[in-house]
Amino acid sequence: TRTSRPQRILKAVQRKATVGDPQSVITAIDHFCRHREWAMNVGDEKGSILDSVVSEVSPVTVLELGTYCGYSTVRIARLLPPGACVITLEFNPDYAAIARQVIKWSGLEDKVQLVEGASGDWIPWMKEHFGVQAFDLVFLDHWKERYLPDTKLLEECGLIQKGTVLLADNVICPGTPDYLEYVRNSPRYNSHYYRSHLEYTKAEDGLEKSVFLGY
Ligand SMILES: O=C(NC/C=C/[C@H]1O[C@@H](n2cnc3cncnc32)[C@H](O)[C@@H]1O)c1cc([N+](=O)[O-])cc(O)c1O
Numbered sequence: 588t589r590t591s592r593p594q595r596i597l598k599a600v601q602r603k604a605t606v607g608d609p610q611s612v613i614t615a616i617d618h619f620c621r622h623r624e625w626a627m628n629v630g631d632e633k634g635s636i637l638d639s640v641v642s643e644v645s646p647v648t649v650l651e652l653g654t655y656c657g658y659s660t661v662r663i664a665r666l667l668p669p670g671a672c673v674i675t676l677e678f679n680p681d682y683a684a685i686a687r688q689v690i691k692w693s694g695l696e697d698k699v700q701l702v703e704g705a706s707g708d709w710i711p712w713m714k715e716h717f718g719v720q721a722f723d724l725v726f727l728d729h730w731k732e733r734y735l736p737d738t739k740l741l742e743e744c745g746l747i748q749k750g751t752v753l754l755a756d757n758v759i760c761p762g763t764p765d766y767l768e769y770v771r772n773s774p775r776y777n778s779h780y781y782r783s784h785l786e787y788t789k790a791e792d793g794l795e796k797s798v799f800l801g802y
């Protein structure tokens with residue numbers, strides 16, 4: 588049978604990127620997705636905004652929801668100082684297997700903890716299993732109807748504390764209306780919309796950054 592798109596993305600990385608060079612991995616995926624096959628990576632334009640938020644927050648512990656091929660995992664991990672790490676959740680075993688290889692090719696495996704499983708199942712175990720007190724940054728890029736329930740679950744589990752930054756992809760396209768309404772109307776979040784474009788296209792999309800103000 589034909590290879591899968593994630594397998595073709597990994598092949599593009601192995602052909603075009605240099606082992607141990609995260610930027611070359613990012614460039615290889617963006618080139619493949621812009622000129623060969625579109626894929627739902629956050630991409631270079633929104634990726635630059637992601638980079639600026641990671642640099643601004645300089646997080647010690649990051650949670651990423653929805654690894655897919657590991658493109659944004661590599662973007663985030665490459666900016667983390669020694670001792671900081673990103674825990675990324677992915678429930679599709681095929682995608683997780685590809686992402687592990689992409690992360691390994693970039694040489695960032697020491698800064699990444701890829702957990703195979705569903706966010707709803709794993710979030711309640713984060714403190715116990717990973718010794719996480721609270722996340723400094725959460726990047727939401729998984730199923731769009733999971734953004735709100737998982738945010739509420741993170742709050743209930745005490746994994747979002749004063750100063751935690753939530754950064755959500757696709758708040759316009761495909762759109763996350765219930766999540767957006769929640770963070771924009773809640774007195775406990777300070778929200779800002781970074782207008783951009785859907786990866787590799789001219790359609791509007793953007794990232795929503797929401798800072799938790801505490802209870
Ligand atoms: O649908 C989109 N993203 C969904 C991403 C889903 C990814 O997160 C995982 N996942 C899902 N719930 C999970 C729960 N727990 C763990 N992994 C999970 C899925 O196995 C997949 O790897 C999307 C779509 C477009 N688009 O233009 O159509 C553009 C984008 O940027 C997108 O992010």
Ligand SMILES: [Mg+2]
Pocket residue numbers: 627628629728756757
């Ligand atoms: Mg996305």
